[in-house]
Amino acid sequence: MSPMHMQAAPYSKAALRVRRQLMEAILFEKLLDVEETNKSNGDTVFTVYGRSCLFQCIGKRSAFGRIRLRQGPYRLIGERQVRLARIEEIVNELTAEETRKQALIEELFQTIKLSDWNETKLRKTVSRRGLAYEQLEAALIEGHPYHPCFKARKGFSFDDHDRYGPEAQQSFHLVWLGVRKQDAIVHYPQEAGSFLQQELGAPVWQALVKALSEAGGQLSEYEFVPVHPWQWQALNEHLLQQAIKRGDVLYLGQFGDAYCATQSLRTVMNVEHGTKAQLKLPLNVVNTSSVRTIPPHLIAAAPAISVWLQRIIDSDPFLKDEIGVERLAEYAGVAYEPKGKQWNKAILGQIGCIWRESVPSKLRPGEQAIPMNALPLIEEDGALFIAPFIERFGIEAWLMQLFRISVIPVIHFLAEHGIALEAHGQNVILVTEKGWPKRVILRDFHESIEYKESFVKERAWIPHFSTLHQAFQSGKTDEYYWMSSLEALRELVMDTVFVYQLTELSWQLEQHFHFSEQQFWSLVDCVIRDYAARELVPPERLQALRLAAPVIATESLLTSKVTGKENCRHLVNNELGRESRTC
Known part of the structure; x- marks a missing residue:
């Protein structure tokens, strides 16, 4: 998790895209005043009035009023001079609140840096059309087509991006913890030991039980919880030290099959057995609009919601037979939710897992x-x-x-x-x-x-x-x-x-x-x-x-x-x- 040293290239393809999507979102959401002038060729000139400067760009309005820019945004200097607007200049016009301003600028530049890394480090595929689903998930590197922070991943270093982003297709093993039963929320379709043995296989289950015993824990007192390796490193360094010292959380090691990230980042897929479950794991990373943690109540609700939706599909001939719609069941979940501990609030939503059916299992x-x-x-x-x-x-x-x-x-x-x-x-x-x-x-x-x-x-x-x-x-x-x-x-x-x-x-x-x-x-x-x-x-x-x-x-x-x-x-x-x- 070393800091990112590479500077964002101000005129790279990614930098130009971030500028464009930032201004498109500003215009679409009416964050700044704008004057629109329609030209004879079908283009629209957007003159944007900030608090301290003017911007201009050329494009058009498309369906639902979405903005599509093909030139700019430029900053107007005097009456006749223009130059490409800097991202900081645009953000400066949106808010006077310094903390929010700097946070947005940081995420925009992180998006540029990681996108530039992709551009220089990844081998380009001439066509992704024939890829299997598992390969396609990793190959869809473009990110959100509207949000300007489409690849912010705030908290990731270049090394993290390489190891845990979907783009480089690196595999990794999950960290497993033992957490005290009174601090665990468990929603499995069957008894915990039987469920995990079925999911992981007998050899991995036996290795987990042995590791728990060697760490000083008993099956009657602890639940097993998988953790993303990046998340474990982040939490172990800061939030879990007291819990580990007290024996409330036991580190067991890395076990089981290898996984790799999907385009949703916190959802990982099994690279050894493609039809086995995908796992959704919290990451304390900011991407696009939110932190990618998972509150325990959402983990608790996931299996019940899946059962509800499947009951509806099964009862509806139009959905089940004519349209053939299917859903990927989120059929199990576990979360660490300590009670009565001083680190309760800080750790909320940081450790947990949802088991979800995989796409290949449905094909x-x-x-x-x-x-x-x-x-x-x-x-x-x-x-x-x-x-x-x-x-x-x-x-x-x-x-x-x-x-x-x-x-x-x-x-x-x-x-x-x-x-x-x-x-x-x-x-x-x-x-x-x-x-x-x-x-x-x-x-x-x-x-x-x-x-x-x-x-x-x-x-x-x-x-x-x-x-x-x-x-x-x-x-x-x-x-x-x-x-x-x-x-x-x-x-x-x-x-x-x-x-x-x-x-x-x-x-x-x-x-x-x-x-x-x-x-x-x-x-x-x-x-x-x-x-x-x-x-x-x-x-x-x-x-x-x-x-x-x-x-x-x-x-x-x-x-x-x-x-x-x-x-x-x-x-x-x-x-x-x-x-x-x-x-």
């Missing part, structure tokens, strides 16, 4: 799994990742099928069952056969579903969250999974499926295939209308969601980072339900 012969966020990416040959699929099947046919099997299930979960899924590009896996979309696999539910109880179809199936963890007993509406309004559910779906995901695809198809965004969103409308016309869901439930409201609220990702406030939103024009469009 059939001849199928390829592709994370949805890969679809708009550009390969080294200059063409889109999905270019061969579109050329083979035709753009309209391929898109219509994509929307049927990816967009409609999420809408159906909400309209029919009253559950909103955070179905962003990493959480939805597209399953194709020879490039044709067949179905989707959904994942990552422990912190990314919402519901309004009065709108849930089968309320008796809702997990009894208050019995899973004490945090839920005092939980307020809009704090955890249960919301006060349908607007909150609609916003989650609109943000993750449309505003921050499919807009990337609609934009790139216009650039590469001259397939206009208007045509793209017209197809989305057609698929949704066809679904509504079948009346699989009572019309009044769909209407209550107001998916086609002319103006909708969307999450302001950069604003939250700049202000430190949660639940920041701004209004955008909705692309869905335009009356002028016909199928």
